[in-house]
Amino acid sequence: xxxxxxxxxxxxxxxxxxxxxxxxxxxxxxxxxxxxxxxxxxxxxxxxxxxxxxxxxxxxxxxxxxxxxxxxxxxxxxxxxxxxxxxxxxxxxxxxxxxxxxxxxxxxxxxxxxxxxxxxxxxxxxxxxxxxxxxxxxxxxxxxxxxxxxxxxxxxxxxxxxxxxxxxxxxxxxxxxxxxxxxxxxxxxxxxxxxxxxxxxxxxxxxxxxxxxxxxxxxxxxxxxxxxxxxxxxxxxxxxxxxxxxxxxxxxxxx
Amino acid sequence: xxxxxxxxxxxxxxxxxxxxxxxxxxxxxxxxxxxxxxxxxxxxxxxxxxxxxxxxxxxxxxxxxxxxxxxxxxxxxxxxxxxxxxxxxxxxxxxxxxxxxxxxxxxxxxxxxxxxxxxxxxxxxxxxxxxxxxxxxxxxxxxxxxxxxxxxxxxxxxxxxxxxxxxxxxxxxxxxxxxxxxxxxxxxxxxxxxxxxxxxxxxxxxxxxxxxxxxxxxxxxxxxxxxxxxxxxxxxxxxxxxxxxxxxxxxxxxxxxxxxxxxxxxxxxxxxxxxxxxxxxxxxxxxxxxxxxxxxxxxxxxxxxxxxxxxxxxxxxxxxxxxxxxxxxxxxxxxxxx
Ligand SMILES: Nc1ncnc2c1ncn2[C@@H]1O[C@H](COP(=O)(O)OP(=O)(O)OP(=O)(O)O)[C@@H](O)[C@H]1O
Ligand SMILES: [Mg+2]
Numbered sequence: 001x002x003x004x005x006x007x008x009x010x011x012x013x014x015x016x017x018x019x020x021x022x023x024x025x026x027x028x029x030x031x032x033x034x035x036x037x038x039x040x041x042x043x044x045x046x047x048x049x050x051x052x053x054x055x056x057x058x059x060x061x062x063x064x065x066x067x068x069x070x071x072x073x074x075x076x077x078x079x080x081x082x083x084x085x086x087x088x089x090x091x092x093x094x095x096x097x098x099x100x101x102x103x104x105x106x107x108x109x110x111x112x113x114x115x116x117x118x119x120x121x122x123x124x125x126x127x128x129x130x131x132x133x134x135x136x137x138x139x140x141x142x143x144x145x146x147x148x149x150x151x152x153x154x155x156x157x158x159x160x161x162x163x164x165x166x167x168x169x170x171x172x173x174x175x176x177x178x179x180x181x182x183x184x185x186x187x188x189x190x191x192x193x194x195x196x197x198x199x200x201x202x203x204x205x206x207x208x209x210x211x212x213x214x215x216x217x218x219x220x221x222x223x224x225x226x227x228x229x230x231x232x233x234x235x236x237x238x239x240x241x242x243x244x245x246x247x248x249x250x251x252x253x254x255x
Numbered sequence: 256x257x258x259x260x261x262x263x264x265x266x267x268x269x270x271x272x273x274x275x276x277x278x279x280x281x282x283x284x285x286x287x288x289x290x291x292x293x294x295x296x297x298x299x300x301x302x303x304x305x306x307x308x309x310x311x312x313x314x315x316x317x318x319x320x321x322x323x324x325x326x327x328x329x330x331x332x333x334x335x336x337x338x339x340x341x342x343x344x345x346x347x348x349x350x351x352x353x354x355x356x357x358x359x360x361x362x363x364x365x366x367x368x369x370x371x372x373x374x375x376x377x378x379x380x381x382x383x384x385x386x387x388x389x390x391x392x393x394x395x396x397x398x399x400x401x402x403x404x405x406x407x408x409x410x411x412x413x414x415x416x417x418x419x420x421x422x423x424x425x426x427x428x429x430x431x432x433x434x435x436x437x438x439x440x441x442x443x444x445x446x447x448x449x450x451x452x453x454x455x456x457x458x459x460x461x462x463x464x465x466x467x468x469x470x471x472x473x474x475x476x477x478x479x480x481x482x483x484x485x486x487x488x489x490x491x492x493x494x495x496x497x498x499x500x501x502x503x504x505x506x507x508x509x510x511x512x513x514x515x516x517x518x519x520x521x522x523x524x525x526x527x528x529x530x531x532x533x534x535x536x537x538x539x540x541x542x543x544x545x546x547x548x549x550x551x552x553x554x555x556x557x558x559x560x561x562x563x564x565x566x567x568x569x570x571x572x573x574x575x576x577x578x579x580x581x582x583x584x585x586x587x588x589x590x591x592x593x
Contacts, residue, residue, distance in 0.1 A: 052470060071474075072469045073472050073473055077472060088464050088466065088467040090463040093460070097456055103453065104471075105472040107453060107454055114455060115445050125453060164471065165471075
């Protein structure tokens with residue numbers, strides 16, 4: 001069974017059809033790619049999958065369950081986490097807090113526990129903090145645990161945002177242009193990081209990326225969309241040589 | 256040892272306050288200033304939860320205060336005093352000593368429910384538009400009170416003095432200063448514990464990036480509801496205490512002017528600084544007393560101070576920092592942040 005199934009999904013912004021009759025399925029355990037020229041509708045697809053928009057038509061099925069009517073935090077609780085094209089960390093809270101706050105779906109205590117500092121509260125808070133430290137340790141971010149994201153270099157912020165998404169323990173991790181704005185050495189680090197995550201965590205990764213070398217290096221399967229419609233899909237090799245893809249990109253300055 | 260330091264200091268402070276009030280070492284006037292200080296601390300810290308930590312602009316705090324004041328006043332008078340409208344006391348007045356804190360809490364709960372008037376629109380509305388809704392909420396409460404004749408309408412409502420007297424008659428202690436002290440400490444304590452928990456940190460997460468919060472697992476509607484209801488509920492507690500200190504309430508005490516006063520305290524202290532709000536509430540109470548001879552002119556002076564503040568120190572006295580960020584030694588006595 002596919003982990004994610006997008007079934008004839010259409011999304012309109014007023015008169016603009018940003019996504020049109022899209023069918024995509026993501027198989028578990030892989031790193032998959034979503035590419036397409038600027039304004040093709042890639043981010044909109046991610047916004048739809050994470051529940052931020054409700055599709056005008058069609059269905060999104062995560063792990064066998066239709067996400068229609070769910071709020072974004074409920075979709076996250078089902079195991080879908082993401083990063084953003086423009087980093088959206090909570091800039092005035094420490095890296096550690098950024099991770100801890102993302103555990104709201106499994107806090108396991110109530111307002112009254114928090115105010116009364118009950119045993120349950122103390123136990124859960126220390127577990128959440130320990131898990132956060134463990135994850136930061138694994139991603140070699142532990143030195144920044146008490147730093148504010150606004151004070152960190154851009155590449156590190158990207159990495160922290162990936163760590164925050166991973167902390168949710170997602171089944172599906174959506175990365176929206178993780179290499180955007182990175183210098184070439186950071187790009188290499190990122191490629192290694194994504195590889196390492198896909199090998200060491202039980203997570204399926206679906207990434208949007210403009211850097212073709214990143215996509216070609218990481219993804220085993222790629223979907224290319226333009227004007228919200230699939231124009232090609234297949235292995236990196238097939239995509240590279242697909243005439244539809246080449247012409248979609250040739251009209252664009254990106255390649 | 257560190258764990259109990261603050262509790263011990265507070266208990267001693269309460270004992271000294273009660274003793275001095277009882278022996279009339281502190282005069283009536285000074286005592287009432289102290290009590291208003293406590294009430295202002297509750298008001299400014301609770302408004303800071305919404306305006307500072309959550310980054311919304313609520314300007315109807317006095318409306319919730321009114322709900323707490325009226326609900327607890329009517330309840331107290333109904334239960335423990337003889338009243339023209341509500342008839343004889345329903346319970347033995349000597350019980351008031353036990354029931355009084357409950358009456359204050361009921362006032363708070365009622366105000367928390369009134370907070371839904373703002374909390375529910377906040378799911379879809381932000382910023383300026385929500386600010387307008389909070390003003391409307393303030394007006395709704397005031398107009399409602401003015402038009403209910405059983406609780407005195409625009410003339411106001413009284414009879415709370417006899418409830419306070421009944422407490423003093425049962426056990427001769429300065430009950431109002433004691434309860435104001437306890438509820439003030441309790442309010443600050445609840446807010447502090449809430450905002451330092453991972454649960455409560457969902458509130459500043461909404462402030463800093465609401466979309467990220469919702470997508471990274473924070474139930475933003477629920478957090479807004481908790482923040483608004485806690486904030487308005489504590490305003491209700493402050494209102495209840497206010498009513499029993501004065502022994503008389505009228506809708507005129509809870510207008511936008513009062514809400515503005517609380518706003519000044521929050522901005523004076525610093526958005527998102529709890530110790531800042533406590534400090535500024537204390538300073539502001541003293542300032543208002545000092546300006547009392549100016550009478551109505553003080554309402555020229557206070558807003559002017561707000562303008563100066565916004566010009567020269569818009570982050571308030573403390574910014575979003577806490578006391579120990581300035582005086583690290585305080586940490587030995589009290590862990591402010593967890
Ligand atoms: N909230 C919105 N309201 C109206 N139109 C929108 C909105 N979000 C996106 N669009 C439009 O939908 C189309 C698809 O946008 P989208 O952001 O999904 O593109 P993208 O493929 O992610 O592009 P890029 O590579 O530049 O990130 C664009 O034409 C964009 O202008
Ligand atoms: Mg995009």
